[in-house]
Amino acid sequence: MKSKLTISKKDENFREFALNGNLWMLLLQVGLPLALYQNLNMVFKILDSMMASHISAESVSAVAYLSQINHMISAVGGGLAIGSSLQISKAYGAGDYKLVRKRVSSLFGICGVLGIILLCLIPFTPAMLRFAKTPENLIAIGSRYFSIELLGLVVGFINNVYIAIERSRGNSQRILYLNLFVIIFKLGLTAFFVYVLESDITMIAVATLVSQFILLGAGIYNMTRKESAFSFSFKNISFRWNTIGPMLHISFPVMVEKSAFSFGKVIVNSMSSMYGSLTVGALGISNNINGFTTSAQNGFQEGCAAIISQNLGAGNKKRAMEAFKKVLCINVTIGIIGFILTSILIHPISKIYATSGGVLNTEFQEMIIAINYYDIIGGCVPLGIFSSCMAFLFGYGKTRLTLLLNFCRVFVFRIPVLWALQNFTQLGSESVGITMMVSNILVAVMAIVVVSIVAAKECKKDGIKFFGKE
Numbered sequence: 001m002k003s004k005l006t007i008s009k010k011d012e013n014f015r016e017f018a019l020n021g022n023l024w025m026l027l028l029q030v031g032l033p034l035a036l037y038q039n040l041n042m043v044f045k046i047l048d049s050m051m052a053s054h055i056s057a058e059s060v061s062a063v064a065y066l067s068q069i070n071h072m073i074s075a076v077g078g079g080l081a082i083g084s085s086l087q088i089s090k091a092y093g094a095g096d097y098k099l100v101r102k103r104v105s106s107l108f109g110i111c112g113v114l115g116i117i118l119l120c121l122i123p124f125t126p127a128m129l130r131f132a133k134t135p136e137n138l139i140a141i142g143s144r145y146f147s148i149e150l151l152g153l154v155v156g157f158i159n160n161v162y163i164a165i166e167r168s169r170g171n172s173q174r175i176l177y178l179n180l181f182v183i184i185f186k187l188g189l190t191a192f193f194v195y196v197l198e199s200d201i202t203m204i205a206v207a208t209l210v211s212q213f214i215l216l217g218a219g220i221y222n223m224t225r226k227e228s229a230f231s232f233s234f235k236n237i238s239f240r241w242n243t244i245g246p247m248l249h250i251s252f253p254v255m256v257e258k259s260a261f262s263f264g265k266v267i268v269n270s271m272s273s274m275y276g277s278l279t280v281g282a283l284g285i286s287n288n289i290n291g292f293t294t295s296a297q298n299g300f301q302e303g304c305a306a307i308i309s310q311n312l313g314a315g316n317k318k319r320a321m322e323a324f325k326k327v328l329c330i331n332v333t334i335g336i337i338g339f340i341l342t343s344i345l346i347h348p349i350s351k352i353y354a355t356s357g358g359v360l361n362t363e364f365q366e367m368i369i370a371i372n373y374y375d376i377i378g379g380c381v382p383l384g385i386f387s388s389c390m391a392f393l394f395g396y397g398k399t400r401l402t403l404l405l406n407f408c409r410v411f412v413f414r415i416p417v418l419w420a421l422q423n424f425t426q427l428g429s430e431s432v433g434i435t436m437m438v439s440n441i442l443v444a445v446m447a448i449v450v451v452s453i454v455a456a457k458e459c460k461k462d463g464i465k466f467f468g469k470e
Helices: 009-020 023-055 057-094 097-119 122-131 136-168 172-196 202-223 241-275 277-313 317-353 362-395 399-411 415-424 430-462
Strands: none
Touching: 009 023, 009 057, 009 277, 023 172, 023 277, 023 317, 057 097, 057 136, 057 241, 057 277, 057 362, 097 136, 097 241, 122 136, 136 172, 136 202, 136 277, 172 202, 241 277, 241 399, 241 415, 241 430, 277 317, 277 362, 277 430, 317 362, 317 430, 362 399, 362 430, 399 415, 399 430, 415 430
């Protein structure tokens, strides 16, 4: 039975637009701010790396290496937020606002439990880094940095859930504006620590933690407003399976997928370190440069997944299919533009990264360019296709298939290829870039095949045509 609990006029208008409005305009309205938000995060990561390079090239490598371990842990909270927000979107699309509030409140409750568990890991930071095969010189540089990052992850868990909930209700502009303020503050604080106080990379983590608390404050303010079905309430927290079960069912594969993917990247970084710690830094920088393209595509992926989920909740299955086709066109276009711009700008950008204390490290610059050459071939367009396929699968709740795809991406198409290149060729650090290219192209092909099979089955079941007018 539908609840008497209401939503704001703004939320009501967005729901109507999501279910019946022009799809191109809807995808742009939701996806563009999310794409800009993702790119702002990339700017933040790149400027962090540039500031770390002011300290030393080894500091860049430490930040790049430890960030992958960070991602592996944060993937738990991120996966929970993504999967659960899709269930919130589905209830929103169906008009069951009582269930919306229960799921929102219970999601924050689960997140709080995870945060407590994470706090207990902080004393074991050096052991965790050694378990991840982190080179001893990077442990010496980054151990305290990583401890503070873990504390930031606890706050980040809550912030990720808040952002996911705002995304599910179409408030992508709010996400953009909040994060723009937070990032500007964070970068200013980091610059003060690095250039004025001449601190080490530990203070970069401190700046991140302080900025996370600002976003947390905004989240608490917006999520405790009683008039909205999307508000948080302690009395609505429920750990009963009929409330949290659907969220955990769809979230668990996402958590495993994201953690396994990041763990795989840690393994790749560890394997790459045989060419020296600068190779790890060059790979991280190449990923950051290409991240301007892929993060924009991921923004549209997240927006489209929510739109698909909302329309499925309302029974608009044909419209859900149309959303996938349109986001595919958008992401391929972004990929082509990103490929052209990155090809043109790679030399001046790599020069900035490879300059420390006013001295250009030409070996480091050439390494960045060589790895990035292959990275953009396999990254820009293929990953645009891949992210669109992921939007379709997330929207339909096929998270076990997203787990399969990302598992194959790292553990079938990436790690074995890098091992083969290391053991049977003399390519050196260039093999890292080739590995990225091969794995990204192969997983894009696999994603197309998987989505084609799923779409055919769904269309046959619902009696609709995949091709043709909406």
